[in-house]
Amino acid sequence: MEEQRAHTWGGAPRWQPPWATESDDRLPWASTVLLTVLVQAGSTFAAHGQPDRSALDLFARLLLLAGTALLLLRHRHPVLVAFGTAGTAMLYLGAGYPYGPVFFTVAVGCFAAIVAGHRRAAWSAVAMLWAGHLLVAHWLYRWLPPAGDSSPPWGQELVVLAWVVAIVAASELARVRREQWAHSRAEREAAAKRRADEERLRIARELHDVLAHSISVINVQAGMGLALLDSDPEQARTALTTIKSASKEALGEVRQVLDTLRAPGEAPRAPAPGLDRLPELVEQARGAGLTVEVERAGSAVTLPPGTDLAAFRIVQEALTNVVRHSGSRTAHVRVDCATPGRLGLRIDDAGPATGGDAGGSGNGLIGMRERAAALGGTIEAGSLPDGGFRVEAVIPLAAAPKESL
Structure with a gap:
């Protein structure tokens, strides 16, 4: 119930961005399974257009699966996932397998790390992947599969660089939006707490003023009634009448104050x-x-x-x-x-x-x-x-x- 109240505002569900649950104990199974299917199917499709690359074998499938499986931990361990997905992608490319959706796993892993505040770790993981790609594509390709591979044109690196910049820019934008959302939520919660405190003070003042005045009158009249009960019964009766009137009025005002607690926001039944x-x-x-x-x-x-x-x-x-x-x-x-x-x-x-x-x-x-x-x-x-x-x-x-x- 407390968790449900924490996610509502004014009785209506309060929107939260998809990255706002990075500390949630639940694992993102649905999105990870969907990404796994897309990466596996997309890599198969991409392999048909790259006959010069190594064929997708069991090791390639396991690398792709390891990369997407790591994404299950992206909310709990974003730094580990950022470097892990970058590492599996480097192994995949170093083995000469086709280019394709393998980069999506890196993008999602680094996105989660940046949004969680681990910017340097995410940048380092992306830089590591890019540096590894440069080494494999322009130097280590001689000793790595597939056989007879040649160095790609340097212009291709501009495409990779643009892809990296796009990931970082999108992640930074999401991080800024997340911080703005968190700040706005904190302000709303502080305002709600301030209003609640003010309402408690208002009710406390009302109850104090009503009860202190009425009980003071009742106390004085009760003492007078006791003193005059035998010597002046008529005056004692007057004191009891005053007590009855004061207590009735006090009960009415207290009831009105308590009604505001039972039904906040409703108009009072009697004028103040x-x-x-x-x-x-x-x-x-x-x-x-x-x-x-x-x-x-x-x-x-x-x-x-x-x-x-x-x-x-x-x-x-x-x-x-x-x-x-x-x-x-x-x-x-x-x-x-x-x-x-x-x-x-x-x-x-x-x-x-x-x-x-x-x-x-x-x-x-x-x-x-x-x-x-x-x-x-x-x-x-x-x-x-x-x-x-x-x-x-x-x-x-x-x-x-x-x-x-």
Whole structure:
């Protein structure tokens, strides 16, 4: 299954060049058998037009078979195959057998070596074959079969040279294409991993923000309900009602986040929360014993969905930190759209801190910074001189029509 996923992209089969499986454990039987048949039959046909060469006997057939059999190992041992096919071809030509498809085995062997990155080995094998051919054709022919053979014209060597250049050029082109393909595949895999990491971070931020806020409210209300259960049952009932409402909303938002894992790419069933739900957030904070004052500056604008969600989560996390870490029971939220092209958020509480991590220096603050940074914005958080704490965010906006926020 892992191997199958590695060869797909976006659910569709991903094309791979024929040389991309040089490290595959499988042997290329089909192509090797086909080449064997072509070389054997082609050599028989070529022999009819070269009556002055030695006839194809058993030794010639074995040499041709050895050359093509070596091609079975061209993906595992390309250097060995390049020199092996060149060597069998030299023996074949040195024995005076007819010219013909024997060169195909050398071409395929050297092609595999160059594509696998063993350029010098392939060039050396081809050069060895050409040098051997020159020695046999212009010097050793006197002592080698067939009897009465003569030296061929030097112009014939130009044909051999052109053949060698064609093999090297085609192999180098294939090697370059292979490197380009490998680079492109690496980029696609890196991009896919980056998208997966970003999606995991997004889901982690969503779950943290939803659960941290709701559980903080539930925790405060549960403590209040226990404290008032005997002395003020009606107030305890109100606390339990708040717990029920907060838990129901949290379950709905968690379910929405988890749905994106089960069916990635599908449109969400419910719209993502935005600043239009700020009154609900204020009401939840009030249920946790926190009084929130909201101030708006400038003309309201329609925010992009991502910016709207980020702004809502930043305010939500800041208020959660006030509930969890501040001794203050009041908070002030300012939504600033007065400056064109940007959204400003500021959340203040009067303090003092009830613990050493009053500023929410853990995952909550990290999540707020990541949300703002993803939109090109910034987050500043720190203690105020009077003992309170401030979270201030600035998020850039694209031009948008002025409507209700």
